[in-house]
Amino acid sequence: MQAAFDYYNLYVSDSPFKIKRVVATHYYIQILPQEKELVLLGSLDKSDLENIPVLHDFPLDYEVLQEGDYYVEPTSEDDLYHPIFTVIPVDYQLPQSLPYEVIDPVYYPEDEEEYDVETVALFFAGWEEDLRADEIELTKETLPRYLNESRQQQQAARLFGKRYTPKGRIRVENTNTNMPEDLMKVKVSTGRGIWWRYTYTDNSGNFTASKNIEAK
Known part of the structure; x- marks a missing residue:
C-alpha cells in the first residue's frame, strides 16, 4: 500500500496523501x-x-x-x-x-478518499479480473489519467470512494414441501479478499453487512 500511495502522489498533483506513511492496522x-x-x-x-x-x-x-x-x-x-x-x-x-x-x-483503509489508491494496489498486484468485475479497465498508460479524472470528479461532487453495503436474502428449500423458506437468525459472513465480517439474517432471511466494504 505504501508503494500505491507513492505512485498516486507521483501522478496526482493535488493528492491529499503527500505525507502519508502506511502503518499496519x-x-x-x-x-x-x-x-x-x-x-x-x-x-x-x-x-x-x-x-x-x-x-x-x-x-x-x-x-x-x-x-x-x-x-x-x-x-x-x-x-x-x-x-x-x-x-x-x-x-x-x-x-x-x-x-x-x-x-x-x-493496512485497512478507513478513509473513503483512499479508494483509488486501493485500485492502484490491485492493479500492480495483478488483480485485473477484480477490477474488470467493477467495470474498471486499466493499463499502465491509462492509469495516471484514470486517477486524475477520478480525483477531479471527487472534488467536483465531494463524493469519495465507491464503497457499498453488501445485502441479500437467504432462502432454503424445504424438502418436505419443496417450497423455499426464509433462513432466520443465521450468522453469515460478508467480505472480499482478506476483509470479512459477520452479520445476521432477520426473520425474513434478509441481511445487511455490518460495515461497508470496498467495491472490489
Whole structure:
C-alpha cells in the first residue's frame, strides 16, 4: 500500500496523501491448532461478539478456482489439524493459548478518499479480473489519467470512494414441501479478499453487512 500511495502522489498533483506513511492496522494470520485448541476455535467461531474474526480453512490471499464442500481423508495422524486463516486488528487479543503466526502485517483503509489508491494496489498486484468485475479497465498508460479524472470528479461532487453495503436474502428449500423458506437468525459472513465480517439474517432471511466494504 505504501508503494500505491507513492505512485498516486507521483501522478496526482493535488493528492491529499503527500505525507502519508502506511502503518499496519491488522495482521493476516494463520492459527495452528492441535486437538486441545479445537474447543477454543469452536468458541471463537460461535461467538456473538462484535468484530469477532471470521475464520477460514483456506489462505485468504489465494484465488479459489473452484469452490466446493467436501471432506479430505487425513493421510496420517499428523494430517488431522490444519491452519485456520483470518485477519485481526493489531491490538486484538486472541486467547493466550491459541498458537498463531503472522503471515503479513496489512493496512485497512478507513478513509473513503483512499479508494483509488486501493485500485492502484490491485492493479500492480495483478488483480485485473477484480477490477474488470467493477467495470474498471486499466493499463499502465491509462492509469495516471484514470486517477486524475477520478480525483477531479471527487472534488467536483465531494463524493469519495465507491464503497457499498453488501445485502441479500437467504432462502432454503424445504424438502418436505419443496417450497423455499426464509433462513432466520443465521450468522453469515460478508467480505472480499482478506476483509470479512459477520452479520445476521432477520426473520425474513434478509441481511445487511455490518460495515461497508470496498467495491472490489
